[in-house]
């Protein structure tokens with residue numbers, strides 16, 4: 001009979017998401033079952049870290065025992081494994097909340113991305129993190145006996161579940177604080193209740209855990225021909241903080257496992273950097289770049305990934321002051337030798353040491369990225385695809401490193417005619433035409449809109465490269481990035497575009513002549529369109545399109561205006577400048593139409609220019625009527 005089937009026991013349902021996660025996990029993660037141990041040891045280690053931190057202010061919590069440790073026991077006959085820790089433990093309410101619900105940011109995104117394809121979903125689950133629930137990959141029943149540090153022995157809790165729809169909780173006695181989790185293994189998973197097997201898994205996945213992980217010592221009994229457990233405990237991992245070891249003494253495999261522990265990620269990291277910084281502020285940093293984006297990457301208030309330690313004592317998770325926001329995808333550990341142990345978030349905000357750590361860490365991450373970009377371009381491309389948009393925020397956020405961040409940016413460009421963002425500003429400069437001293441770009445709502453922008457026509461004709469920008473953050477970023485390596489960045493959609501530098505004498509003369517010739521039409525258009533435009537002028541920038549709209553150099557681009565409007569922000573009233581292509585048949589035709597039709601033609605010219613540029617028309621129905629009227633005249 002189950003231990004929980006007694007008085008005062010309560011049966012509660014799992015949150016729907018937990019049920020779903022359990023189902024998915026059992027069916028998707030069967031090929032990598034042994035990870036359950038890593039997850040449980042990782043939680044046990046976190047629980048000890050939390051207690052150590054809370055006990056700085058409240059030493060009574062330690063109940064006279066400050067030696068944290070994790071123990072792993074097994075019973076072959078009973079087919080059980082028990083993982084116990086003397087960490088912070090859980091009260092009844094905490095057990096119900098923590099082991100019955102998922103309250104993590106990104107949960108909604110995670111569930112919305114599931115496909116039903118086992119392999120893909122397994123990967124997603126890995127990214128999301130399975131934690132405690134991974135016990136059910138191998139266990140048909142799990143029982144958790146826990147008591148929060150500092151509470152009476154009678155206030156323990158026993159939690160039990162078969163990992164189906166519900167779980168049971170009941171009050172329980174527990175002499176020592178902390179948590180003991182017992183897995184009742186499924187018959188087919190009995191192999192895990194074995195000393196060799198458990199030791200091997202612990203060494204493989206949990207060697208970096210800084211607390212001792214202990215198992216009962218075992219000796220070979222020649223007579224019985226089996227391993228006999230003694231009462232003595234032995235430590236089976238190295239049990240010192242990985243980041244305190246010398247780089248040469250750490251295998252890549254160990255770095256990778258450590259990453260999985262701190263980042264709660266199944267995937268290997270993309271790259272890492274590990275350094276001891278000496279001097280006025282002393283600290284050790286071990287920082288990782290993940291391969292995949294977490295589910296809450298776009299949530300600027302989501303947890304950050306850097307854990308703060310002070311002299312190897314865990315202080316806090318997601319210490320946002322340790323890295324600038326635009327590097328929020330970085331995971332890792334920073335261990336300071338200077339900060340006080342009782343440091344609070346408020347102190348962190350003001351500390352000079354923290355500022356030094358933050359600057360130093362940002363520089364390290366940028367060096368790591370520069371190194372990847374130069375020496376491992378494939379990895380850098382992967383990085384850029386995943387986190388490029390976040391890094392772009394740095395151009396505006398981190399003035400002291402602006403030039404370095406700009407050097408790391410990658411763009412789609414007319415040069416390779418593909419949506420892949422792999423052109424750097426230096427690549428662009430290296431390909432500049434003779435006489436060209438500006439970096440040209442276009443911004444639009446999508447790659448396709450950017451690529452087909454009428455503003456590009458003359459650049460195509462002259463073979464001048466233009467960067468194609470279509471991410472939301474781009475406009476904002478460009479307002480900070482006006483120059484790179486002494487070259488100004490110029491939007492091809494802004495009025496002041498001076499292509500004179502690229503036109504020869506003959507062309508210039510021709511343009512002036514044409515402008516004179518079209519003066520009457522320009523004036524007529526201006527009069528007819530009135531308030532709808534700021535002005536009308538002849539342009540040399542178009543080849544295939546009859547007209548386009550531009551804004552003045554210092555005005556907000558139409559794309560930015562639209563983004564602000566969509567976000568409900570107030571926007572200035574910016575009127576477009578209509579530019580017409582004197583070589584286009586339609587433009588020639590307009591100069592010849594009857595006065596009665598002229599307004600329709602003029603308005604249509606403006607409207608189609610706006611549509612081509614990605615704008616929404618104020619009166620789309622009127623546009624359609626106008627178009628139909630003119631079509632029927634043919």
Ligand SMILES: Nc1ncnc2c1ncn2[C@@H]1O[C@H](COP(=O)(O)OP(=O)(O)OP(=O)(O)O)[C@@H](O)[C@H]1O
Nearest residue numbers: 043044047089090098099129130131132133179264
């Ligand atoms: N050994 C333990 N001692 C105390 N609390 C624990 C222990 N194991 C789990 N918990 C509590 O249960 C919560 C849920 O654990 P779970 O492993 O599902 O998720 P997590 O550790 O928060 O995140 P992840 O899924 O990324 O590992 C933990 O956040 C912690 O509060």
